Each structure stands twice: as structure tokens, then as C-alpha cells.
Amino acid sequence: MTFSIVARSDDGRLHGVAVASKFLGVGALVPAAEAEVGALATQAQANLAYRPQGLAFLRTGLGAADAVAGLVAADSGRTHRQLGVVDADGTGATYTGADCHDWAGGQAGTGWAVQGNILVGPQVVDEMRDAWLGGVDRRFPDRLLDALRAGDLAGGDRRGRQSAALLVVGRRGGYGGGSDVVVDLRVDDHPDPVTELARLLEVHRMLFERPDPETLRELTGELADEVSRLLAGLGFRGDRSELDARLAAWAGVENLEERLVPARIDPVVLAHLRARS
CATH class of the missing domain: 3.60.20.10 (Aminohydrolase, N-terminal nucleophile (Ntn) domain)
Structure with a gap:
């Protein structure tokens, strides 16, 4: 069978x-x-x-x-x-x-x-x-x-x-x-x-899966501004100084917590955030 x-x-x-x-x-x-x-x-x-x-x-x-x-x-x-x-x-x-x-x-x-x-x-x-x-x-x-x-x-x-x-x-x-x-x-x-x-x-x-370290992007400058804006649009508002915490809160809802790295972002997470927004 x-x-x-x-x-x-x-x-x-x-x-x-x-x-x-x-x-x-x-x-x-x-x-x-x-x-x-x-x-x-x-x-x-x-x-x-x-x-x-x-x-x-x-x-x-x-x-x-x-x-x-x-x-x-x-x-x-x-x-x-x-x-x-x-x-x-x-x-x-x-x-x-x-x-x-x-x-x-x-x-x-x-x-x-x-x-x-x-x-x-x-x-x-x-x-x-x-x-x-x-x-x-x-x-x-x-x-x-x-x-x-x-x-x-x-x-x-x-x-x-x-x-x-x-x-x-x-x-x-x-x-x-x-x-x-x-x-x-x-x-x-x-x-x-x-x-x-x-x-x-x-x-x-x-x-x-955990992220590939070689592909991680620094959460600074225009990218950090974009991520902050997208998170705010999804209801995860706050200051730029709270960006890691806000991203973690959203990622927990989306079951993406295994892909989080402080002060950086996995391109897979970024693509999913953009798609959700």
C-alpha cells in the first residue's frame, strides 16, 4: 500500500x-x-x-x-x-x-x-x-x-x-x-x-529554520525606518529605540521567532513583513 x-x-x-x-x-x-x-x-x-x-x-x-x-x-x-x-x-x-x-x-x-x-x-x-x-x-x-x-x-x-x-x-x-x-x-x-x-x-x-548569518541585514538607516513604519501600520507602534522589541512582538504573532537576531533582520522576515503590510 x-x-x-x-x-x-x-x-x-x-x-x-x-x-x-x-x-x-x-x-x-x-x-x-x-x-x-x-x-x-x-x-x-x-x-x-x-x-x-x-x-x-x-x-x-x-x-x-x-x-x-x-x-x-x-x-x-x-x-x-x-x-x-x-x-x-x-x-x-x-x-x-x-x-x-x-x-x-x-x-x-x-x-x-x-x-x-x-x-x-x-x-x-x-x-x-x-x-x-x-x-x-x-x-x-x-x-x-x-x-x-x-x-x-x-x-x-x-x-x-x-x-x-x-x-x-x-x-x-x-x-x-x-x-x-x-x-x-x-x-x-x-x-x-x-x-x-x-x-x-x-x-x-x-x-x-534559523537565519543564514551571511544574509542578515543591519537594522539601521532607511531599512530601520521602513521596518518601523511597517510595524506601526500593523499595530506594533513605538520609538525607533524599541525596534527590536516591536519586531519581536510581531514575529511572535507570525511564528517567526526562530529567525530573530538583535539589531539585524533576516531577509525572510523582512519579505514576510512587507507582504503582511
Whole structure:
């Protein structure tokens, strides 16, 4: 019912899963990941116990292939399961039970595992693999999404489209540095879920990523005057001496607080302020 990619970033800092299916809320069932431990996708007649059990195996230092073997060996329904795992070292492994609905299969290599069932054919997995391998210059979440999109464009789930999800973890990479969840986005019921997932990733990036220091602009002179005027027009009035506080108050309402830097402004924040005005 599903096609997915499980992967680790080339620098070893991030693990993630991207998945799509003709199934309601696939993101609530298939992906699991833990920072600096590994990631997995459980699908077909998904055994949800694979998620905590698989991460527990990986946490002890078990490799991807051994984790797969351990999970399916203890499962009487293993012939109906499909599973992809990437461990902390980046080794990938995939498993497809003999009774998964055609077309079903997977491939794995260093840093990735791709698998799917009830697909239009093996080209879905081939295209996902090629997109992943060809995306070395892409940011990790985009690279995962590119692979998912390639599978979707190759025909994906032969029953159609419904849901998609993207999960990325990295040590202290989440909101405010207080979480390991870098990205956790789900499209539960949509006619074009992979495209919608890509849109949500862009919104997530705008709201929650920290600014690039090289692009920050000094809040002085004419720029400071403009920002002050725009804030006042939106109801955040005050003196120029209070500009940082006024900008912070507005950014908090807009959920842009992660992009604030005292006495400077992120071009993303500036563009959003101008658009809101």
C-alpha cells in the first residue's frame, strides 16, 4: 500500500523517512527515527511494534540487516510485512515478505533503503533510488522529498494517491534546540499529497529554520525606518529605540521567532513583513 525511502545524511547527523500511500494518514503508521540511532519504515500489513522494537535494536548497536532479521524472525505475519532500515553507521537494509501484494520489492545501499508494495512496477523503486543517488547536492529533507516525488511520478501506488509524510531527526535540531525532531510533516488526506508535502516543507522552513548569518541585514538607516513604519501600520507602534522589541512582538504573532537576531533582520522576515503590510 506504500512506497518509502529511509535514509541517513552523508555527514551522519540526520536520519529520516519519506513515505506516500493510498491510505489515510500514512505518516501516523510507517515512519520511525531516533537521532544518531537510525530510522525505519514499516509497511504493507504494517506491524507497528516494529517501530519501537527496531529502534531498540539499533540503540544497542545492532546493524540494519540484523535489526531486520530480528524483527521478522519473531513475527508470525512476516510474509505480509515490508520493512526498510538505516542504522547509525548508514548501512541500509530492506525486506519484502513473499505474500506482499504485487508489485512489491526494495533496494538498499550505503545510507538508504527504498521499498514499496502495490506499486505500478519496479520502476517506482528504480526512480526513487536514482533520485536519491543523484541528489548529493540537495539538502537532506529536500533529497528525501525528491526521491518520494520521483516514485510518485513513476506511478507510485497503483491504487492512487491519498497521504504522504516526511520525518527528519537530528540531535538538538528541532524547534528552539530543545528537540531532536527537525521535520515532522504529514498530509493525511489529499488528492496530490506529495506536492502538498513539498509546500508544507517550504512553510516549515520559513517559520522554523534559523537565519543564514551571511544574509542578515543591519537594522539601521532607511531599512530601520521602513521596518518601523511597517510595524506601526500593523499595530506594533513605538520609538525607533524599541525596534527590536516591536519586531519581536510581531514575529511572535507570525511564528517567526526562530529567525530573530538583535539589531539585524533576516531577509525572510523582512519579505514576510512587507507582504503582511
